[in-house]
Amino acid sequence: MEKIRERAATLLAEGVVTLVLGYEEGTKRPRPLFCRNSESARKLIFDSRCIHNLAVYLTKKELVGKDRFAVIAPIATLRSIMQLYVENQLSEDKLLVLTVDPSGELRELVTFEDIAGYVEQFELKRGEREQEILSKIDEMSREERWKFWMEEMSHCFKCYACRSACPLCYCSKCVVEVNRPQWINPWPAPLANMEWHINRAMHMVGRCTACGACGDACPVGIPIDLITRKMMEDMAPEFGYIPGQPAKKGNALSTWKLDDREQFIR
Amino acid sequence: MSKIGVFICHCGENISATVDVERVAREVGGMEGVAHAIDYKYMCSDPGQTFIKEAVKKYNLDGVVVGACSPRMHEPTFRRACAEAGLNPYLCEMANLREHCSWVHEKSEETTEKAIDLVKMLVQKVKKNKPLDSIKVPVTKRALVIGGGIAGIQASLDIANTGHKVILVERDPSIGGHMSQLSETFPTLDCSQCILTPRMVEVAQHPNIKLYTYAELESLEGFIGNFTAKIRLKAKSVDYSTCTGCGACIQKCPVKKIPSEFNAGLGTRTAIYVPFPQAVPNKPVIDRVNCNYYKRGACKICEKTCQVGSIQWDREDEIVTEEVGAVVLATGFDVKGADFFPEYGYGKYKDVLTGLQFERMASASGPTFGEIRRPSDGVIPKKIVFIACAGSRDPAKGIPYCSKICCMYTAKHAMLYQHKVHDGESTVFYMDIRAGGKNYEEFVRRAIEEDTVNYVRGRVARVYEKDGKLIVKGVDTLLGGQQVEIEADMVVLATAGVANCGSEQLAQKLHVSYDPYHFFAEAHPKLKPVETNTAGIFLAGACQAPKDIPETVGMASGAAVKVAALFSNDELVREPLVAVVNRLAPPLYSTCVGCFMCETACPYNAIEHEDIRGRDGSLIKTIAKVNEGLCQGCGTCVAFCRSKSIDIQGYTHEQVYAEVMSLLND
Numbered sequence: 001m002e003k004i005r006e007r008a009a010t011l012l013a014e015g016v017v018t019l020v021l022g023y024e025e026g027t028k029r030p031r032p033l034f035c036r037n038s039e040s041a042r043k044l045i046f047d048s049r050c051i052h053n054l055a056v057y058l059t060k061k062e063l064v065g066k067d068r069f070a071v072i073a074p075i076a077t078l079r080s081i082m083q084l085y086v087e088n089q090l091s092e093d094k095l096l097v098l099t100v101d102p103s104g105e106l107r108e109l110v111t112f113e114d115i116a117g118y119v120e121q122f123e124l125k126r127g128e129r130e131q132e133i134l135s136k137i138d139e140m141s142r143e144e145r146w147k148f149w150m151e152e153m154s155h156c157f158k159c160y161a162c163r164s165a166c167p168l169c170y171c172s173k174c175v176v177e178v179n180r181p182q183w184i185n186p187w188p189a190p191l192a193n194m195e196w197h198i199n200r201a202m203h204m205v206g207r208c209t210a211c212g213a214c215g216d217a218c219p220v221g222i223p224i225d226l227i228t229r230k231m232m233e234d235m236a237p238e239f240g241y242i243p244g245q246p247a248k249k250g251n252a253l254s255t256w257k258l259d260d261r262e263q264f265i266r
Numbered sequence: 267m268s269k270i271g272v273f274i275c276h277c278g279e280n281i282s283a284t285v286d287v288e289r290v291a292r293e294v295g296g297m298e299g300v301a302h303a304i305d306y307k308y309m310c311s312d313p314g315q316t317f318i319k320e321a322v323k324k325y326n327l328d329g330v331v332v333g334a335c336s337p338r339m340h341e342p343t344f345r346r347a348c349a350e351a352g353l354n355p356y357l358c359e360m361a362n363l364r365e366h367c368s369w370v371h372e373k374s375e376e377t378t379e380k381a382i383d384l385v386k387m388l389v390q391k392v393k394k395n396k397p398l399d400s401i402k403v404p405v406t407k408r409a410l411v412i413g414g415g416i417a418g419i420q421a422s423l424d425i426a427n428t429g430h431k432v433i434l435v436e437r438d439p440s441i442g443g444h445m446s447q448l449s450e451t452f453p454t455l456d457c458s459q460c461i462l463t464p465r466m467v468e469v470a471q472h473p474n475i476k477l478y479t480y481a482e483l484e485s486l487e488g489f490i491g492n493f494t495a496k497i498r499l500k501a502k503s504v505d506y507s508t509c510t511g512c513g514a515c516i517q518k519c520p521v522k523k524i525p526s527e528f529n530a531g532l533g534t535r536t537a538i539y540v541p542f543p544q545a546v547p548n549k550p551v552i553d554r555v556n557c558n559y560y561k562r563g564a565c566k567i568c569e570k571t572c573q574v575g576s577i578q579w580d581r582e583d584e585i586v587t588e589e590v591g592a593v594v595l596a597t598g599f600d601v602k603g604a605d606f607f608p609e610y611g612y613g614k615y616k617d618v619l620t621g622l623q624f625e626r627m628a629s630a631s632g633p634t635f636g637e638i639r640r641p642s643d644g645v646i647p648k649k650i651v652f653i654a655c656a657g658s659r660d661p662a663k664g665i666p667y668c669s670k671i672c673c674m675y676t677a678k679h680a681m682l683y684q685h686k687v688h689d690g691e692s693t694v695f696y697m698d699i700r701a702g703g704k705n706y707e708e709f710v711r712r713a714i715e716e717d718t719v720n721y722v723r724g725r726v727a728r729v730y731e732k733d734g735k736l737i738v739k740g741v742d743t744l745l746g747g748q749q750v751e752i753e754a755d756m757v758v759l760a761t762a763g764v765a766n767c768g769s770e771q772l773a774q775k776l777h778v779s780y781d782p783y784h785f786f787a788e789a790h791p792k793l794k795p796v797e798t799n800t801a802g803i804f805l806a807g808a809c810q811a812p813k814d815i816p817e818t819v820g821m822a823s824g825a826a827v828k829v830a831a832l833f834s835n836d837e838l839v840r841e842p843l844v845a846v847v848n849r850l851a852p853p854l855y856s857t858c859v860g861c862f863m864c865e866t867a868c869p870y871n872a873i874e875h876e877d878i879r880g881r882d883g884s885l886i887k888t889i890a891k892v893n894e895g896l897c898q899g900c901g902t903c904v905a906f907c908r909s910k911s912i913d914i915q916g917y918t919h920e921q922v923y924a925e926v927m928s929l930l931n932d
Contacts, residue, residue: 087861088888171909173857178910181923203908254867254906 003106004046004098009038013221018095019064021057023050034063046072046100053213054168055080069254070096078109079209080167082246085112088107090171097160110154115124116246119172124244127155133223134230149227152191153197154219156186162200162224165217175199189235197224205227205235206252268299268393271327274363275309275334280308281363284373284561285381290333290363294385299393301325303377308341316349321350327393330358333385336365346718354397354844356916359434361388383929384931390928394921396586398842403895405491406591407435408832410793413771415443416595416815417807417822424826426474427595430833432467433588436479436529440545441466444600444808447528447622449629449636451815453679453709459544459631473729480551484585486776490802490898491591491838502554503579504538509576511548515542515568524556526633530623532641533633533655539566543631552577592802592829593776596822597769599808601666602657610653610759611729618644618729618757621675622846627680638686639707640669640756647690647755651682651738652676654696657762667783669812672760674698675908677710679758680719691911693720693752695740703814708713722750764814777870778803796825800870801840801898804828834902844897845872845904858911859891860903865890872896873903 008020012035030050034039055077057063073081078099084090087103092111097109099118109115126134129152137145151257160176163169176184176196186190208228215225236243240254274291276282287305295303302325306314309332320325330353332344337360345355361384371377380513406429410421413434422432434441446466447532448458469475484496517836519536526535528542535541537551537557558565558850559579566931569577603612611618620629640647654676658669675698680692699721701707724747726740735753742748765784768893773780778798779787786809789797806822807813813821832838847858865873876891892903892912902921904912913919 087863089859089861171859172854173856173909173911174908175908178919180922181927183910183923184921250866251863254863 001044001046004100005041005044006110007098008044008070008072009041009107011085011096012036013038014042014135016068017070018067019069020044020072020098021054021064021069022046022098023052029261032057040205041058042187051216052213053077053080053165053167053211055084055214058084058095058167059170062093062226063079067092068096070098072098074099075119075211076211077167077245079124079246081209082112082115082119083116083207083209086239086247086249087092087168119244121244122244130226130229133226137226138232149197150194152192152222153193155222156188156193156197157220158186158193158196159219160217161217162214165213167211167213168204168209175203182200185224197227199228201231205231207247208232209247247258268329269319269325269327270297270299270329270331270389270392271318271325272300272303272389273309273314273321273330273332273334274305274385275314275332276305276307277335277364278308278366279737280336281381284368284371284377285363286378287381290381290385293382294331294333294389294819297386297389300389301309301327309334309807310343312396315343316448318344318347318352320346322353322374327353328357329389329395330383331361331388331392332919333363333381333388334357334359336360336362338397340591351837356397356398357392359388359392359395360405361385363479363866374552374845387614387925387928390527391921394918394924398915401490401840401844402896403491403838403840405833405836405838406493407431408484408587408588408590409594409829409833410435410493410495410590411594411596413443413598413809414438414441414464414469414479414808415596415598415807415818416462417809417818418443418594419462419469419817420822421594421596421806421829422469422475423465423472425829426472428826428830428833430474430830431477432472433485433495433497433590434475434477435481436477437482437543439502439551440541440547441477441479441540441622442470442542442544442546444622444816446542446544447530447629448625449632450643450678450682451923452674453703454706455681457630457679458628459480463544463546463866470546477547478586479547483772483775484917486593489870489872489893490800490840491832492800493590493593493897495588495593497586497588499584499586499767501554501583502550503554503557503578503581504550505576505578505581505621506547506549508574509572510574511540512573513540513550514571514573516550516579517541518567518571520567521556521558525554529626529633530620532619532623532626545739546804547586592804592832594804594806594825594829595776595778595798595809596771596806596825597766597772597809599763599812600766602764606663606761607656607759609728610656610726610757611731612737613738615729615731616640617647617755620761621672621679621917622761623638624679624758625675625822628679628686631779636686638683638756645755646687648687649752649754650690650756650758651726651736651752651754652656652680652694652760653738653759654694654760655725655762656759658760659697660762663762665764665783666883667811668700668741669702669760669763669806671812671814673698673764673813674703674706674709675721676703676758676760677713677719681713681717684713684717684719689722693722693738693754695724695726695738696721697723697725703816726752763808767811769809776800776803785809796821802832821875840895843914844894845901845912845914847892848877848911848913855887856889856911857909858907859909860888860890861908862890863906863908867902869900870898871904872898885932 011017022044023030089174099107184195211231212225272294273288291303291305306813329932337438348358351354363381391621409432411418411424413620422434425433426685445462451458483497486496515538519538521537525531526533540550554560626632657663701710724743728739738752740750742750768854769785778800788795804825807818874891874892878886
């Protein structure tokens, strides 16, 4: 932790970066910290409680500015960074990544190749909560599942916190705001909620990296992160992906390879 | 409010027999925004079109819906009529009341109601239509022909004779293709090379043709009228500007036992070689895989022999870039070879040949100088069996189609054999004799009746060797399934014609579609047989499906005419039904966020990057831009765009939404 503070302070003092995105102690749990000088870098912390996906800020120019910045990134954030990179949203010359490897060593990753190489070592596993709910859903019939999700979605009041928390929801105009024509009804109601959530899920196919930020952000506790997570898990083997591995150029739904298995089409 | 005119066609009785067309016109006429609605027997006729033109002027229409046949048939007719009356042609839409309604349903109330729905959808759509202008693209009047067989040769000559430049690319060291390998050709038995070589020479001498042999297409970028081709010129190791083609190097080359591709493996060639005596260009290349120098670093005998110092050992592959406006694909076919026929002993017994090998044997320039001799011992075979449909029409072998040329060339082979071996006995096993073509049936009859070839209808189960003879076990289905066993000296398999190796990769490079057997797909099986789905790329010859020489030549000339037609204008006019990325006022500039997922999804490489810059030149954002020359309006990008930043002109989100909602709100 001390090393991260020192390094962040040096980077800021030497002018290598103008901003370090990291975590500080919050009232209940760590919260994001934007360090713009070496003074504030002293407040930085980094431990297993730091799960807030800071990648969500990286596409917001008004926050990160035009100069080079650093981000302190746990593995889930690194996966998001890789996905943002293949979607042309980040550039190497503006980004510096700081992370701490399992042995406690501070790592500085400069290129996307470095990041990909680092991410490759980590397997993506289901946590206890995910395992519990997903195995319960797996046992349900199609009708029961529909009922389960209709019930869950009926609590949604369309605050769009899921959208705000997701690092991959970076569109400047979301499809729900498109009103010529109005494809998705904007009001919160069971059917209109379903329209939004199905759309969100479809927009995440082949992109979601299962960071769980959307589920964490939901104020009424709908496990929406599991929809996109399950979709990723189901889709990956069909297209020769391994969940959790660094993203590659293209998208499962848009690219075609000679050795795609395509068994689900037959 | 809109002023839409609706015109319902009876199509003679095609529509009116099952749809109450008067009711359709009446009900749609009552819709909000419809100013005029009529029905008429033939809308496409001159009086029908006059109704439309007059109504446009009289009611000052701002949209027209014609309920008639498929827009594929008459959309241009009605759009032109509207344009003549002063209405933008893209404000005219067609509802397909024939293929989508009257032809597929019985006469009933519901059929009429469906017709009403179809027209209403289009009325709602056309209210959202915007006037569009056709797109003009410049044309580079130079053609690229890929493949130097008879198809490529014919297409090149035809295009070149219209006065346009042609670049002909051939993979092998010489042009000529399969036709140069053939002995005689059916149904006239004239010598293949005698009729082909003058064309080959004409190609070499034509001032409008630039020939690249021993070359392959590396990549093709761009769009109709504006392609950029990168061509890899494989290192020939011989300087063609000084080489005289004397052939001394070939005679002295110590590596002599390489199976000759030209002789289908029956003869041998050297490492520095010219494929055949009439090759164009008649200058050698060094086969680096087999050359002693490239393998072991020593030899260079050819260099010592060469009087003019043309050998260039360190020559490397070269990439040349050519700008072209159209491409003709003429990459031909291949024949199924070894190990595909274990039951017929091909690859196991030396005296089981493919039709192409027999062709070389029967050719005066072949390995036996035109004598039919067994490859195993050089003896003239007294009994010979030809097996037609070896692989073809055999779903179990994965080739359910008919290879088309085998019936004819098998008859020719049997005939040639009988002409050369007077006391020989030949048998042909066949499934059906398919001799459709001018003088083809007469040719087969001649083989059977005059040259006494024994035709047995039935399939061969097995070929095996016993005491130096090839035992052919088959069945005669015309004699009630009687078993037939022939002790043959030689067996010739009329092997299936298949797509040329590398055709799939080439199709992917060019973004043309192909069928399950990797033959290139034509745009329409009847009406667009030489076009591909990619504008500006045309097909000639057996790369589309197996075909014989006359058909290939006809198709090549057809493709050449398409190219010439394309080149007859300085600018190309295209339908404006292409995708566009939206542009808005600052600070958004566009809702596109530049994720470029559309770029990965586009099958036509039509998505480009566009930098939006401020007045000081600083980059504000990079967004997608659709190249309207390349875009085919397929809409894949539209479906893929999360923020709905792309629209297809003429099929915008608003238009499609209006259509759907008109159904739902009813």
